[in-house]
Amino acid sequence: MTQYKALQIMRLMEANYPQAQTALQYNSIFELLLAVMLSAQTTDRQVNDTTAVLFPLVREGPQAVLAMGQEHLEKLIRSCGLYRQKSHQIFKTCGILIEKFGGEVPGNLKDLLSLVGVGRKTANIILGTAFGIPAFAVDTHVMRVSRRLGLAVSEKLSGIEAELCALLPPACWMETHHRLIAHGRRICRARHPKCAACFLEDFCRFYAENRLIDTIGPADKAKEV
């Protein structure tokens, strides 16, 4: 895809999703890290409901989580799902933050990736949202919508990240991350993309390639990219 066409898509996305920011609620970088770690395979609303109870108890930072004990943490985050795995990762990460980083969340990719349960997506969200460092976080929505539009072709998250970073200006990486997620949740869904209601159909590789399918039947549009 040309940069010109990509920027046309960005302009339309900006017009349709002007609020390009995380829905997660937090008051510190540490709280943002916890919220993102809790957000795996659950909704932002569920995370916010959970952190509304959790965060007042851990305002002191990672030492407060360790003082609370992993069992208590498990109970508090149970409604987020995968609570045993998440509590284990958060507990380990809090220990590392205290031992290696003076209780602070580090502001570089290498150190963030050394935390337990923190992969490239989470690390890039922290860098872009909390530190203002250009970073492109790629999740399943970003990957699917990017591939359908033709912004990227890789079948790997890391490949999609590299392609999007090469195609788009760093200043719009974080906002584009949020807009691609919003589009993936509302319109370009995995199983039933609402192409007839999509403001990007004139630019979309997937739509152009599957236009004929529209005349056959909506069930066939369920083909996932």
Ligand code: SF4
């Ligand atoms: S036209 Fe369809 S496949 Fe393309 S971005 Fe829009 S909803 Fe997704």
